[in-house]
Amino acid sequence: MAKEKTFSIIKPNAMKKNCLGDIISMFEGNGLKIAAAKLTKIPKAKAEEFYAEHKARPFFGELVSFMTSGPVLLLCLYGENAVVKNREIMGATDPKKAEPWTVRYKFADSIGENAVHGSDSQASAQRELNLFFSPEEICNLG
Numbered sequence: 001m002a003k004e005k006t007f008s009i010i011k012p013n014a015m016k017k018n019c020l021g022d023i024i025s026m027f028e029g030n031g032l033k034i035a036a037a038k039l040t041k042i043p044k045a046k047a048e049e050f051y052a053e054h055k056a057r058p059f060f061g062e063l064v065s066f067m068t069s070g071p072v073l074l075l076c077l078y079g080e081n082a083v084v085k086n087r088e089i090m091g092a093t094d095p096k097k098a099e100p101w102t103v104r105y106k107f108a109d110s111i112g113e114n115a116v117h118g119s120d121s122q123a124s125a126q127r128e129l130n131l132f133f134s135p136e137e138i139c140n141l142g
Ligand code: ATP
Pocket: 054, 059, 063, 092, 093, 111, 112, 113, 114, 116, 117, 118, 119, 120
């Protein structure tokens, strides 16, 4: 299977728990490599653009205010089947439905504050990487 890139965010609630190393270990331990990383606070307009598909949902305002509430770690993950693999490592959106070995089971607080984001398709991954990284910020890992 071809190697591909996906986009990940370690969300503000996980950052506060001092568990960056644990989450990155789960990515690396499951065969994904870090091709780019940026520790930053997302501006409100960027968070709105990023989650534009959820604009009409009742939780949109809450989601944007959570995502801009503190620092996050933006990552480009790289490896075989990276989009699907990352979603498996993350676990279900609702941590109560996530499997015990996953990031969200271990580090999410609720369906809203659920520790990590991961692109849901290769097209989303490309759109989201373009939003947060310039091409030269992403390392070519072969
Ligand atoms: P993400 O896009 O962050 O990786 P996801 O793809 O698992 O998560 P989506 O349906 O895309 O889930 O929802 C985007 C985000 O919106 C969720 O991660 C969560 O933070 C928030 N969210 C989703 N459903 C709810 C809900 N019912 N109540 C509150 N927040 C929600």
